[in-house]
Amino acid sequence: MISIAFDLLGGDKAPEETVRGLVLAMETRSDFITYAVATKDVFDRYQKILNPFLSSGRLKEITCENVFEMDDEPVKAWKEKKGSNLHKMVDLVNEGFASGCISLGSTGGCLVAGTLGIGRLKGIERPAIGVLLPSKQGGFLLIDAGANVDVKPKNILDFARMGSVYMKFLGFEDPSVGLFNVGEEKSKGDRLRQESYELLSRSDINFVGNMEGKDAFFGKCSILVCDGFIGNIFLKTTEGVSDYLRYEMRDAIRQSFMTRLGGMLLYPALARIVKRADYSNYGAAPLLGVKKVFLIGHGRSGRIAAKNAILQTVKLCSENLIEKVKIVGES
Amino acid sequence: MISIAFDLLGGDKAPEETVRGLVLAMETRSDFITYAVATKDVFDRYQKILNPFLSSGRLKEITCENVFEMDDEPVKAWKEKKGSNLHKMVDLVNEGFASGCISLGSTGGCLVAGTLGIGRLKGIERPAIGVLLPSKQGGFLLIDAGANVDVKPKNILDFARMGSVYMKFLGFEDPSVGLFNVGEEKSKGDRLRQESYELLSRSDINFVGNMEGKDAFFGKCSILVCDGFIGNIFLKTTEGVSDYLRYEMRDAIRQSFMTRLGGMLLYPALARIVKRADYSNYGAAPLLGVKKVFLIGHGRSGRIAAKNAILQTVKLCSENLIEKVKIVGES
Numbered sequence: 001m002i003s004i005a006f007d008l009l010g011g012d013k014a015p016e017e018t019v020r021g022l023v024l025a026m027e028t029r030s031d032f033i034t035y036a037v038a039t040k041d042v043f044d045r046y047q048k049i050l051n052p053f054l055s056s057g058r059l060k061e062i063t064c065e066n067v068f069e070m071d072d073e074p075v076k077a078w079k080e081k082k083g084s085n086l087h088k089m090v091d092l093v094n095e096g097f098a099s100g101c102i103s104l105g106s107t108g109g110c111l112v113a114g115t116l117g118i119g120r121l122k123g124i125e126r127p128a129i130g131v132l133l134p135s136k137q138g139g140f141l142l143i144d145a146g147a148n149v150d151v152k153p154k155n156i157l158d159f160a161r162m163g164s165v166y167m168k169f170l171g172f173e174d175p176s177v178g179l180f181n182v183g184e185e186k187s188k189g190d191r192l193r194q195e196s197y198e199l200l201s202r203s204d205i206n207f208v209g210n211m212e213g214k215d216a217f218f219g220k221c222s223i224l225v226c227d228g229f230i231g232n233i234f235l236k237t238t239e240g241v242s243d244y245l246r247y248e249m250r251d252a253i254r255q256s257f258m259t260r261l262g263g264m265l266l267y268p269a270l271a272r273i274v275k276r277a278d279y280s281n282y283g284a285a286p287l288l289g290v291k292k293v294f295l296i297g298h299g300r301s302g303r304i305a306a307k308n309a310i311l312q313t314v315k316l317c318s319e320n321l322i323e324k325v326k327i328v329g330e331s
Numbered sequence: 332m333i334s335i336a337f338d339l340l341g342g343d344k345a346p347e348e349t350v351r352g353l354v355l356a357m358e359t360r361s362d363f364i365t366y367a368v369a370t371k372d373v374f375d376r377y378q379k380i381l382n383p384f385l386s387s388g389r390l391k392e393i394t395c396e397n398v399f400e401m402d403d404e405p406v407k408a409w410k411e412k413k414g415s416n417l418h419k420m421v422d423l424v425n426e427g428f429a430s431g432c433i434s435l436g437s438t439g440g441c442l443v444a445g446t447l448g449i450g451r452l453k454g455i456e457r458p459a460i461g462v463l464l465p466s467k468q469g470g471f472l473l474i475d476a477g478a479n480v481d482v483k484p485k486n487i488l489d490f491a492r493m494g495s496v497y498m499k500f501l502g503f504e505d506p507s508v509g510l511f512n513v514g515e516e517k518s519k520g521d522r523l524r525q526e527s528y529e530l531l532s533r534s535d536i537n538f539v540g541n542m543e544g545k546d547a548f549f550g551k552c553s554i555l556v557c558d559g560f561i562g563n564i565f566l567k568t569t570e571g572v573s574d575y576l577r578y579e580m581r582d583a584i585r586q587s588f589m590t591r592l593g594g595m596l597l598y599p600a601l602a603r604i605v606k607r608a609d610y611s612n613y614g615a616a617p618l619l620g621v622k623k624v625f626l627i628g629h630g631r632s633g634r635i636a637a638k639n640a641i642l643q644t645v646k647l648c649s650e651n652l653i654e655k656v657k658i659v660g661e662s
Contacts, residue, residue, distance in 0.1 A: 073518075134575075135575075136575070136578070146513070149513070149520065149521050150521055180564070182477065182480070182560060182563045182564065182567075185402075187404075189480065189560070190480050190481055190560060212567045212571070213564060213567045213568035213571045214567050214568065214570055214571025214572075214574060214575075215571070216571070217571045217572065217574070217575040218571075218574075218575065229513060229520070229521060229561075230560075230561070230564055232513045233511070233513065233544055233561055233564060233565060233568075234564060234568050236513075236543045236544045236545050237544035237545065237564075237565050237568045237569060237572070238568060238572050239545055240543070240544045240545025240546070240547070240548045240549075241545075241548065241568070241569050241572040241573060241576075242572060242576065243545060243548070243549075244465075244466075244467070244545075244548040244549065245572075245573065245576055247467070249601075252597065252600030252601060252603065253597065253600070255600050258596045259596060259597050259599075259600045261593075261596055262592075262593040262594065262595070262596025262597035262598075262600075263593065263597060264593070265589045265590060265592055265593025265596070266583065266584065266590050266593035266594060266597060267593075268590075269583030269584070269586050269590045269593075270580075270583060272583065
């Protein structure tokens with residue numbers, strides 16, 4: 001049976017939503033064991049709802065003393081906060097108790113925990129975060145979504161190759177890779193973009209050239225590859241624009257009786273868009289290039305998103321994602 | 332009377348929409364003269380509707396032989412296509428016939444025409460494009476939106492100062508400047524961001540620290556300053572997400588009789604959002620840091636956007652924007 005480690009203290013809505021999410025996940029699927037990490041008070045508080053899983057042996061409580069906070073400087077905190085939730089989670093993986101792990105906590109903390117605590121796969125210099133976003137063609141993967149601020153062309157190539165493995169794993173056939181740039185022509189962008197273009201062209205992936213941000217939403221590629229600085233800006237802009245338009249929409253609906261009625265009639269269809277565009281529904285983001293399955297969930301996740309993220313971790317572990325990513329570093 | 336130069340051949344919908352836009356502009360305001368640049372066949376084709384303005388002396392036809400195309404490599408085309416629409420437009424400004432100019436054409440072409448053809452203001456190493464975007468607080472300026480791929484901290488400071496001048500000119504009191512970065516903390520981002528942060532902190536502008544893309548939409552700053560690579564990506568992502576959500580919305584409305592009815596009731600309110608978010612309604616983008624008023628309109632502009640852009644050029648010329656921007660380079 002697959003075992004995973006889950007950080008109950010990560011995310012803006014922890015521990016309430018992480019505990020509820022875990023319960024939902026364990027109710028949905030009964031073929032995995034969870035090592036849940038939290039401070040003692042959390043286990044005490046939720047004792048009643050966790051008890052059935054404890055007694056059946058499907059849940060193991062792992063107590064930590066220290067907590068990684070959202071505003072901790074990641075590398076410093078990693079050195080100083082020994083025995084934190086993230087340290088415990090990583091220990092469970094490294095010591096073989098869990099096949100993989102998941103936290104909805106600070107992205108910076110998870111990155112450090114993944115790269116320093118679990119370690120990189122042979123041949124992969126820079127692990128990268130892959131985030132799935134919606135598109136007209138069923139979605140695309142943004143990689144790197146924020147792990148690496150300064151990168152080299154070789155790293156971009158690794159991101160593209162790991163992204164291809166991940167998308168194939170998710171069922172996308174021969175996924176196409178676009179290089180995130182400011183125009184389509186080969187000569188566009190700075191030196192990093194131009195050199196990456198060359199490397200990608202000569203590689204074995206399905207490279208379809210330079211791509212602008214808007215193209216990906218309209219399905220022109222399955223993978224949008226970039227450095228983590230651009231990736232992070234793209235992700236946050238996407239989130240910002242969606243939030244802003246949603247705010248404007250709410251405002252528009254409230255204007256009069258007629259618009260309220262209109263909003264009510266449209267509600268189910270609108271809710272579907274919001275759901276599709278909301279990336280807490282898109283599951284957690286894998287940190288690709290480390291030795292074990294490591295997922296980073298969205299900090300805003302509620303219990304449903306937490307449940308999905310946990311089940312996704314189980315799936316990636318049981319279908320052995322790492323064996324497939326490993327090949328990227330080895331070839 | 333103010334005279335401006337207008338490139339009838341720029342933009343995806345030229346010359347039909349540029350000619351119609353010009354007519355609308357001249358009908359709206361009668362206190363300016365336009366030097367319109369186009370090939371002879373365009374003037375022949377629209378002779379009838381342009382004639383009244385020609386005979387009143389408010390319109391001057393300037394014929395060009397060559398045309399700057401969207402896919403021309405800008406610097407190369409600027410050297411080789413002497414006598415093009417952009418060359419003629421720039422000549423009109425340089426020879427004192429027009430106080431400023433406007434094109435909806437290739438951004439790259441306009442950039443080269445502005446910086447090489449018209450020239451930089453003393454003390455400004457890199458002119459930058461400022462684009463107004465909507466926000467909860469009435470709008471914010473993104474600068475540089477795409478003129479400079481590689482920049483130094485000093486350039487970022489100039490962008491911020493020119494942006495401040497422009498926003499004051501538009502009526503924003505003591506406009507706040509945010510540095511576009513991947514997090515709020517001072518230590519965030521790469522070296523360029525960190526050094527720019529230092530320079531901005533010590534300057535005379537109203538610097539409010541690092542800002543993420545989403546913050547600007549919610550009115551946390553009036554100016555979002557960045558290099559042109561990030562600016563361009565931000566702009567295109569914004570456009571991409573809006574287009575995508577609009578597409579999803581249309582799809583949602585078409586689903587059933589009830590959703591269609593809902594869409595109809597909501598229509599006026601929705602149209603207002605679309606209008607507010609559509610940056611062809613936000614007017615053209617000034618190229619700040621060159622010696623004369625130079626506006627670059629959105630390539631997708633229809634006649635209304637073209638009209639607005641022309642009237643905006645007249646306003647910037649008549650209220651002497653350049654005298655105010657000049658001070659940035661001189662101090």
